[in-house]
Amino acid sequence: MKLLVTFSRGKGRKPIIAQVVRDTGVLINVERANIDSSEGEALIDVPDDQCQLVRDSMSGLGAKVRILEHGIIYNESECVDCGACISICPREVFSFDAEWKLQYADEKCILCGKCIDVCPHRALTLPL
């Protein structure tokens, strides 16, 4: 399950993810992270059955945690099946089927947003 963790780095700059890994023993996979001097955002992947444990532990350390149920929003009616997104995506979310129709593997998406501007037909958008 994918979790979007946001935290402020104001007080003490706590190593939140490392702390949670140590406290819970859950091996967290960091899919992407964007951390600057004042705040941070990390997309992490954890086993489904340990999701609640990680959430509680993160929240206890002052982070905001949101479950990401969906990847990028794919508007099929705008898509013309060109495939411009295919080689841009770092997670190989997009592919063609045998009929050259674009296939979208929602579960692989880490919401990095690289495909959004690449789509000539503006068929891909970030969920709110």
Place this chain on the structure above:
Amino acid sequence: MHKTIGQINERIREGCARVVTAEEMPGIVAELGEEGALKEVDVVTTGTFGAMCSSGAFLNFGHAEPPIRMERIWLNNVEAYGGLAAVDTYIGATQQSDTLQAEYGGAHVIEDLVAGKSVELRASSHGTDCYPRRTITTELLLENLNQAIMCNPRNAYQRYNAATNMTDRVLHTYMGTLLPGSGNITYSGAGVLNPLSNDPKLRLIGSGVPIFLCGAPGMVIGEGTQHSPAAGFGTLMVTGDLKQMSQEYLRAATMTGYGVTLYVGLGVPLPVLDLDVVRATAVRDEDISVDILDYGVPSRSRPTIRTATYAELRSGSVEINGEEIRTSSLSSFRRARSVALELKQWVESGKMPLALPARAIDPIKQNKPMHQSKKGPRVLDIMDRSVITIGEDEGIQTAAKKLLRGETNHLPVVNGQGILVGIITTFDVSKAVANPGKAHLVRDIMKTKVITAAPDESVDIAIQKLEQNNISALPVIDHDRRVIALLTAMHLGKLLGGRWLK
């Protein structure tokens, strides 16, 4: 054996013509042989669906009361051509909106009209005795127009070069987004289904030949602009009635960082007259190769990294320097296939009788580059030849003195052989002085990644380097990387008011 166009049209009328797509044809020829395929197949339909920037439409709005002779014209804030008399205009696909820029353009206006949406016409005029009106604003639907005739000067490229990027920064081009370090390859074209690739000698495709254009019956006008079949890059000028077109085969698009374009679906039915047609239409993706060019080189002649066939490009990855690089198509093979299939139905049902060219298109023409009577400014015209350099083993204090004496902010750093190895600025020296201790020599504080210019390079290219790297000077070097001059933002001032702007 051969067939006449009359015999083929007769079979179409009788409902017994065998029509196949260009994708099916290679298999049929392999199975039945060339003679067998000639006997069996009457028509091969082709199709392509991709970005075709050189597209647009002539529109006639009818006369207002009192009438206006429109001189400046906007449709949904996208300017259209005002050099045609009174209420005619040409809306070009790549023209961008005055307000939304690249997110909306002429292509979007055309798509909105086809989609049945209303479009705002705004026009102005200086007013004449016969056309007294000076301004007009009105909402229009496609059905309100007398004519809406798509007329595309350059469509249906026979094939198109693929693109990659050997530089270390992301490029935004009409070939899409190109990742640094040849991070991806983009390509365009329908390969096996492409109309001109199935008739490279232009025996069947020429003026007056009926075609499928964005879902409407259209026609080939003649050769397209930049038509260059000698090099394998033939193009077509085509026309069709916008009022009969469908959004399914006509889509506006924006290539980020480049601009607006129009995706056009186009197909040509090819009558199978003789063995030459059979051989030409048996072409496969494997037989059509294109060059993969380095779009990192901002020149008309970009270096070829390697060649690849459409079969390789479509496989999903192509090898460059021992690495598998993922490919992205910018055109849609699925829709190209739909074009060929729909055209097949049109021909089978008798909706589109075939015709041979009323006038042939030149099959051996070669495109020429622009004749430039005036050369634009080059780096050597404005660079400062009295450049001061410093050795990498000299002290920081020496550098400071040189900067002061030379009244410059940049010192290219050279090694014992006089070869450029780095650059330091007044900022680097000040920083080293403000934090004394670690660094003593120029080599300790220099930047080794130096962006340079060549003397014969266009100033426009040098300006782009300054902008993209957010720097204010470029060492100018010769072929041996010896520093011969410095080009700074200050020297660009020479362009203003100088002979280059006359």
